[in-house]
Amino acid sequence: MPNGELEISIRDLTKRFGDRLILDRINLTIQSGQTVALIGPSGGGKSTLLRCLNGLTQFDDGEIRVGAHTLRPDRRANGGGAVVHQLRRLFGMVFQDFQLFPHLSVLANVIEAPRLVLGLDHDAAVERARKLLKRVGLAEHENAWPQQLSGGQKQRVAIARALAMEPRGLLCDEITSALDPELKNEVLAVLEDLKREGMTLLMVTHEIGFARRAADRVLLLADGKIIEDGLPAEVLDQPKTPRARAFLRSVLG
Numbered sequence: 001m002p003n004g005e006l007e008i009s010i011r012d013l014t015k016r017f018g019d020r021l022i023l024d025r026i027n028l029t030i031q032s033g034q035t036v037a038l039i040g041p042s043g044g045g046k047s048t049l050l051r052c053l054n055g056l057t058q059f060d061d062g063e064i065r066v067g068a069h070t071l072r073p074d075r076r077a078n079g080g081g082a083v084v085h086q087l088r089r090l091f092g093m094v095f096q097d098f099q100l101f102p103h104l105s106v107l108a109n110v111i112e113a114p115r116l117v118l119g120l121d122h123d124a125a126v127e128r129a130r131k132l133l134k135r136v137g138l139a140e141h142e143n144a145w146p147q148q149l150s151g152g153q154k155q156r157v158a159i160a161r162a163l164a165m166e167p168r169g170l171l172c173d174e175i176t177s178a179l180d181p182e183l184k185n186e187v188l189a190v191l192e193d194l195k196r197e198g199m200t201l202l203m204v205t206h207e208i209g210f211a212r213r214a215a216d217r218v219l220l221l222a223d224g225k226i227i228e229d230g231l232p233a234e235v236l237d238q239p240k241t242p243r244a245r246a247f248l249r250s251v252l253g
């Protein structure tokens with residue numbers, strides 16, 4: 001599939017929890033290969049937006065298009081979950097709290113989905129997993145249990161596990177927030193590597209330094225709306241809206 005077909009296109013995405021409007025007609029296009037940092041105040045809807053993109057949260061109105069696949073609020077219109085399945089194949093998701101399988105070794109965590117979902121045979125899945133563990137610097141740890149790893153190591157296993165499905169992009173929800181500064185850098189270095197290889201990255205992050213250095217584009221989501229969208233230097237240094245200025249003052253100090 002040519003890269004251009006994998007644009008993520010979000011139209012009028014609306015999400016409510018009860019009476020509360022969480023995402024207010026979001027319109028957004030993310031090009032294939034872009035690294036996008038999504039920032040904004042707590043409760044602004046960042047995680048909800050990512051979860052909608054991965055079919056983990058249903059939305060109320062609008063549509064999400066990825067390549068030829070269109071996700072709409074009515075699941076029946078989505079071919080009974082087939083679209084969600086496709087979106088998850090195309091975009092892996094990595095979470096703040098890793099969500100590794102605690103009862104499986106590092107290697108077993110990484111081979112699980114390729115075996116069960118892609119139907120890879122054991123040897124092929126192991127070969128793929130070993131390459132990925134090497135790439136995230138964990139070749140020596142394939143037999144470890146998740147609880148024996150540091151947070152940074154766990155997060156790198158989670159990234160390897162997502163990559164084992166050979167996705168076209170990753171949706172990352174504050175994946176360094178639980179880590180000490182040194183461990184953060186290990187994980188951010190892996191992401192910079194993926195960016196260089198052309199992976200599409202949509203990252204909810206509080207790492208303003210990383211956003212400035214590595215992102216092609218910064219989005220600021222507040223009160224359910226994208227209130228800033230531009231190059232890192234534009235959004236971070238010259239925000240147009242008072243709301244964005246207030247937020248950036250609070251995080252940049």
Ligand SMILES: Nc1ncnc2c1ncn2[C@@H]1O[C@H](COP(=O)(O)OP(=O)(O)OP(=O)(O)O)[C@@H](O)[C@H]1O
Pocket residue numbers: 017022040041042043044045046047048049
């Ligand atoms: N399952 C849910 N049921 C009800 N309300 C929810 C649910 N999930 C999220 N919310 C509400 O939706 C709003 C947006 O939440 P969301 O987690 O998307 O924010 P966020 O921008 O990711 O915040 P943070 O930076 O703190 O992670 C919040 O007010 C939250 O309380």
Ligand SMILES: [Mg+2]
Pocket residue numbers: 046047048173
């Ligand atoms: Mg969140």
